Amino acid sequence: MTSDKLNSRIPEGPLADKWSKHKNSVRLVNPANKRQIDVIVVGTGLAGASAAATLAEMGYKVKAFCFQDSPRRAHSIAAQGGINAAKNYQNDGDSVYRLFYDTIKGGDYRSREANVYRLAEVSASIIDQCVAQGVPFAREYGGLLDNRSFGGVQVSRTFYAKGQTGQQLLLGAYSAMSRQIGKGNIKLYNRHEMLDVVLVDGKCRGIIARNNVTGEIERHSAHAVALCTGGYGNVFFLSTNAMGSNVTAAWKAHKKGAFMANPCFTQIHPTCIPVSGHYQSKLTLMSESLRNDGRIWVPAKLEDAEAIRQGKKKPTEIAEADRDYYLERRYPSFGNLVPRDVASRAAKERCDAGFGVNATGEAVYLDFASAIERYGEIEANMKGMKNATKEQVIELGTKVVEKKYGNLFQMYEKITADNPYKTPMKIYPAVHYTMGGIWVDYNLMTTVPGLYACGEANFSDHGANRLGASALMQGLADGYFVLPYTIGEYLADDIRTGKISENHPAFETAEKEVNETIQKLLSINGSQTVDSFHRRLGKIMWDECGMARTEEGLKKAIAQISALREEFWRDVKVTGAANELNTELEKALRVADFLELGELMCLDALTRNESCGGHFREEYQTPDGEALRDDNDFAFVSAWEYTGEPSKAVLHKEDLKFENIKLVQRSYK
Amino acid sequence: MKLTLKIWRQNNTQTKGELKTYQVDNITDDMSFLEMIDVLNEGLVQKNEGPVAFDHDCREGICGMCSMVINGKPHGPSDAVTTCQLHMREFKDGDTIFIEPFRANAFPVLKDLVVDRGAFDRIQQAGGFVSVNTSGNTIDANAIPVPKENADMAFDAATCIGCGACVAACKNSSAMLFVSAKVSQFALLPQGAPERKERVLKMVEQMDKEGFGACTNTGACAAECPKEISLENIARLNREYLSASFSSK
Ligand SMILES: Cc1cc2nc3c(=O)[nH]c(=O)nc-3n(C[C@H](O)[C@H](O)[C@H](O)COP(=O)(O)OP(=O)(O)OC[C@H]3O[C@@H](n4cnc5c(N)ncnc54)[C@H](O)[C@@H]3O)c2cc1C
Ligand code: SF4
Ligand code: FES
Numbered sequence: 001m002t003s004d005k006l007n008s009r010i011p012e013g014p015l016a017d018k019w020s021k022h023k024n025s026v027r028l029v030n031p032a033n034k035r036q037i038d039v040i041v042v043g044t045g046l047a048g049a050s051a052a053a054t055l056a057e058m059g060y061k062v063k064a065f066c067f068q069d070s071p072r073r074a075h076s077i078a079a080q081g082g083i084n085a086a087k088n089y090q091n092d093g094d095s096v097y098r099l100f101y102d103t104i105k106g107g108d109y110r111s112r113e114a115n116v117y118r119l120a121e122v123s124a125s126i127i128d129q130c131v132a133q134g135v136p137f138a139r140e141y142g143g144l145l146d147n148r149s150f151g152g153v154q155v156s157r158t159f160y161a162k163g164q165t166g167q168q169l170l171l172g173a174y175s176a177m178s179r180q181i182g183k184g185n186i187k188l189y190n191r192h193e194m195l196d197v198v199l200v201d202g203k204c205r206g207i208i209a210r211n212n213v214t215g216e217i218e219r220h221s222a223h224a225v226a227l228c229t230g231g232y233g234n235v236f237f238l239s240t241n242a243m244g245s246n247v248t249a250a251w252k253a254h255k256k257g258a259f260m261a262n263p264c265f266t267q268i269h270p271t272c273i274p275v276s277g278h279y280q281s282k283l284t285l286m287s288e289s290l291r292n293d294g295r296i297w298v299p300a301k302l303e304d305a306e307a308i309r310q311g312k313k314k315p316t317e318i319a320e321a322d323r324d325y326y327l328e329r330r331y332p333s334f335g336n337l338v339p340r341d342v343a344s345r346a347a348k349e350r351c352d353a354g355f356g357v358n359a360t361g362e363a364v365y366l367d368f369a370s371a372i373e374r375y376g377e378i379e380a381n382m383k384g385m386k387n388a389t390k391e392q393v394i395e396l397g398t399k400v401v402e403k404k405y406g407n408l409f410q411m412y413e414k415i416t417a418d419n420p421y422k423t424p425m426k427i428y429p430a431v432h433y434t435m436g437g438i439w440v441d442y443n444l445m446t447t448v449p450g451l452y453a454c455g456e457a458n459f460s461d462h463g464a465n466r467l468g469a470s471a472l473m474q475g476l477a478d479g480y481f482v483l484p485y486t487i488g489e490y491l492a493d494d495i496r497t498g499k500i501s502e503n504h505p506a507f508e509t510a511e512k513e514v515n516e517t518i519q520k521l522l523s524i525n526g527s528q529t530v531d532s533f534h535r536r537l538g539k540i541m542w543d544e545c546g547m548a549r550t551e552e553g554l555k556k557a558i559a560q561i562s563a564l565r566e567e568f569w570r571d572v573k574v575t576g577a578a579n580e581l582n583t584e585l586e587k588a589l590r591v592a593d594f595l596e597l598g599e600l601m602c603l604d605a606l607t608r609n610e611s612c613g614g615h616f617r618e619e620y621q622t623p624d625g626e627a628l629r630d631d632n633d634f635a636f637v638s639a640w641e642y643t644g645e646p647s648k649a650v651l652h653k654e655d656l657k658f659e660n661i662k663l664v665q666r667s668y669k
Numbered sequence: 670m671k672l673t674l675k676i677w678r679q680n681n682t683q684t685k686g687e688l689k690t691y692q693v694d695n696i697t698d699d700m701s702f703l704e705m706i707d708v709l710n711e712g713l714v715q716k717n718e719g720p721v722a723f724d725h726d727c728r729e730g731i732c733g734m735c736s737m738v739i740n741g742k743p744h745g746p747s748d749a750v751t752t753c754q755l756h757m758r759e760f761k762d763g764d765t766i767f768i769e770p771f772r773a774n775a776f777p778v779l780k781d782l783v784v785d786r787g788a789f790d791r792i793q794q795a796g797g798f799v800s801v802n803t804s805g806n807t808i809d810a811n812a813i814p815v816p817k818e819n820a821d822m823a824f825d826a827a828t829c830i831g832c833g834a835c836v837a838a839c840k841n842s843s844a845m846l847f848v849s850a851k852v853s854q855f856a857l858l859p860q861g862a863p864e865r866k867e868r869v870l871k872m873v874e875q876m877d878k879e880g881f882g883a884c885t886n887t888g889a890c891a892a893e894c895p896k897e898i899s900l901e902n903i904a905r906l907n908r909e910y911l912s913a914s915f916s917s918k
Contacts, residue, residue, distance in 0.1 A: 050803070053803065054803040057802045068732070068734060069734065069785070069786055069787070070733075070787075072733070072790075072793075072831055073726055073727075073732040073831075075726070075727065075732075077727065078729060078732065087811075089811060125805045125806075125807075127810045128806075128807045128810045129801075129804075130810075131807075131810040132799065132801045132808070133799050134854065134855055134858050134861055136823040136827050136854065138820070138824075139815055139817045139820040140817065142814065143814030143815050143816050144811050145811055161824055161827075162824065166731075167731055167828070167830075168827060171827065175793065175797055175799070176798060176801075176803070178790065178793045178794040178797060179794070181790075181794050188790075190787070190790075213779055213780075242727045242728070242732065243725060243726050243727075243728060244726050276699045277697060277699060279697075280704065281701070281703065281704050281728060282729075411729065411754070414750060414756065415701075415754075417699075417758060481803075484803070529711050529714050531707070531711060573714060573715075573717075575717060575719050576719050580780070581681070581722055581779055581780040581783065584720055
């Protein structure tokens with residue numbers, strides 16, 4: 001039964017009518033009153049920038065925060081492959097229902113039907129809005145928008161701008177935001193780090209932030225606060241996230257009463273550049289779009305794999321018959337385009353079995369040779385070159401592939417010094433995205449009144465596994481089309497409240513606590529660097545709470561993390577002072593929170609005695625190694641309430657009701 | 670490999686800075702330039718010295734945060750890469766490397782290698798947008814076809830990451846390449862047409878206000894631009910500006 005502390009506020013009525021009915025019934029705040037209302041938006045990624053711009057256009061007074069020097073640099077900028085929308089421009093049978101269905105299925109039946117349906121419903125408007133802003137999506141020769149396919153689906157619904165889709169979408173939202181900053185409707189606080197939320201009489205009424213340039217601790221009040229602070233993949237130290245991506249904002253909210261939902265649901269992306277050395281600071285994604293054309297394989301014979309690892313053989317020397325295209329073999333109907341969790345586990349399975357192809361044995365091939373040949377032949381035919389030589393075909397095909405993925409290939413070559421047009425890429429799974437996040441109701445409000453969460457920071461739409469090109473869609477859906485409507489329901493009560501005083505004792509206490517934490521970190525003066533703690537935490541998380549998890553491993557991890565945290569607070573070394581630009585201090589504040597979050601993630605994984613999506617408990621698998629769900633006992637969202645110690649958090653369950661989709665074992669065979 | 674680093678250290682905008690010398694050891698070919706600085710910094714922290722402050726975030730060449738002048742070149746010796754994409758295989762054992770911030774009057778140093786590029790944001794705020802409110806009912810995205818060629822050119826201009834290397838490379842600290850990229854993106858698209866004149870005038874006015882220098886067509890900007898933003902954009906900006914100023918008089 002759903003805990004009585006969780007009210008998901010899903011509107012009554014048939015699935016397809018819920019959102020329009022709800023939108024028509026939420027209370028409105030009239031324009032004159034909106035000017036009296038302050039909203040804080042923390043984060044300027046796709047979710048935050050779109051929310052800030054839209055709320056300001058509506059007339060609210062917005063304060064926007066980001067830790068980078070410019071809102072345009074939020075991590076969304078790095079998204080490569082594309083954004084989904086149920087436009088059916090390709091006339092391949094796509095529809096709102098199909099996008100909804102694919103997302104629920106892809107998420108392994110662990111997300112809310114109503115939220116996902118709404119997401120699919122507003123997806124088309126996102127593309128319209130972005131095009132109106134001048135986002136230069138890829139187009140076909142006729143001038144209309146082009147699409148590509150992503151994993152886990154059999155239609156072409158992904159809009160893209162080469163390998164820089166996130167950049168173009170974010171610059172669109174940033175331009176909308178810039179327009180409002182210019183008009184004075186948004187006040188921007190860049191190089192600011194949110195370090196706490198402030199509750200007055202049980203409602204969220206502001207935040208404490210540190211000016212990262214001067215070190216000043218500032219109070220900011222508002223009638224409502226929206227956290228659009230992204231995901232927490234960096235708890236693993238190595239991930240595809242930007243260096244500064246963190247959980248601090250979400251975690252501080254959690255400690256003040258916001259429940260964390262499904263924190264163990266992490267997405268490990270199958271196609272990333274493998275780890276190369278100890279000082280590696282991050283991992284680089286090779287977009288999923290590459291799986292449209294790249295074929296994944298390892299040698300079929302152990303001796304070939306061995307020879308490759310020792311540098312005695314090259315991949316191009318392995319005959320076609322001696323290659324194991326294991327995704328095509330295991331999943332004939334989806335082939336290389338199976339969802340990410342499935343593709344990642346399959347790579348791990350092959351590498352664990354000894355077929356890995358780099359020195360550490362943790363890499364598989366992503367090969368473009370047949371795509372280059374196929375495209376080359378088409379081009380040659382189109383050019384009327386009847387007797388084109390193999391070289392000519394390859395040259396033509398290379399050009400096509402370059403047009404599609406040029407910047408990714410270049411990025412790969414820069415990092416590895418290998419030319420992927422000539423030799424297959426080496427890839428391995430890496431931490432990429434967190435489906436888990438702050439629990440929110442249908443209105444995107446957390447369990448703290450007046451505190452909202454949007455984008456990757458919330459848990460809402462992707463269940464146990466996110467489909468490619470759906471995070472950008474969700475961020476913009478939340479920010480452009482959901483929050484600006486639903487927030488009115490809450491703010492309608494605040495039209496007479498007047499400005500929230502920053503002198504309230506609640507602000508004073510919160511500020512004092514932040515200052516004390518900072519002083520504590522600076523005074524420990526221990527012997528180990530912040531990064532060394534972060535690396536150790538990352539290793540525990542990757543080994544025990546990564547692609548495969550066991551009861552035993554998770555129990556061990558919880559104890560280890562707790563001990564590591566104790567050691568951190570005893571022996572960390574943070575140089576510099578509080579009142580200056582201090583990058584070590586910034587890192588220390590973030591790692592301190594990761595050290596708590598990691599423990600909760602392990603607890604969540606330990607409690608979920610089933611496998612689903614990205615959460616793979618070795619004890620629960622089908623005979624052929626697929627995730628074995630337990631819908632009788634685990635078709636719920638786990639929402640954790642903080643009680644003082646991460647591992648003492650209290651579990652609340654939100655039952656997931658499937659009224660429109662039948663739960664079946666996910667199959668991509 | 671073993672390297673000698675000469676790095677600009679400056680406490681804050683008010684104080685004066687200077688080059689300081691450091692040694693780093695055990696640097697490998699496959700490390701990125703910033704990972705090399707990470708190694709230096711971990712060592713400095715261990716010795717209780719303040720680490721070198723530098724801007725970075727994505728470390729894959731897209732956020733535009735990283736900003737170092739390496740051996741006199743913004744983003745270092747390789748073409749078409751950002752500092753974070755530069756790898757140590759470009760250097761050899763025993764090298765001395767000079768590392769300085771992006772310098773320009775409009776980019777005050779905040780600390781060490783960190784500069785304030787807020788001027789770029791303000792230029793964008795002056796007119797770098799299409800004035801369209803969010804609504805669920807703008808026209809269908811495919812109702813405005815855009816010739817592929819224009820769409821591609823607009824995209825190429827739009828790939829500017831706003832890093833400021835063009836400014837740092839220019840002896841006049843001109844921001845023309847950055848501004849021209851944004852102006853071009855919109856000038857090439859039908860969506861940008863209604864505000865075309867106003868946009869270019871306002872953005873250029875703000876650019877001048879921020880204290881960026883004049884463009885004397887040396888092309889140093891495009892040569893150092895990590896995203897290979899073309900000089901043709903500056904030519905287009907000049908045309909846009911001229912035509913807008915004539916008709917606005
Ligand atoms: C390499 C890569 C490629 C991807 N490609 C795709 C793709 O092709 N398609 C797709 O759909 N998804 C993709 N994703 C996922 C997607 O990019 C993200 O999930 C999404 O952009 C997150 O957006 P957001 O607005 O929620 O958060 P972010 O963009 O992460 O923004 C977070 C914001 O919060 C601010 N912030 C965080 N903490 C604080 C704090 N304590 N104080 C103040 N400010 C704070 C930051 O400054 C930033 O502005 C990709 C992800 C990665 C890593
Ligand atoms: S034009 Fe090039 S150098 Fe200048 S800001 Fe843009 S990307 Fe950087
Ligand atoms: S750190 Fe993002 S471009 Fe270099």
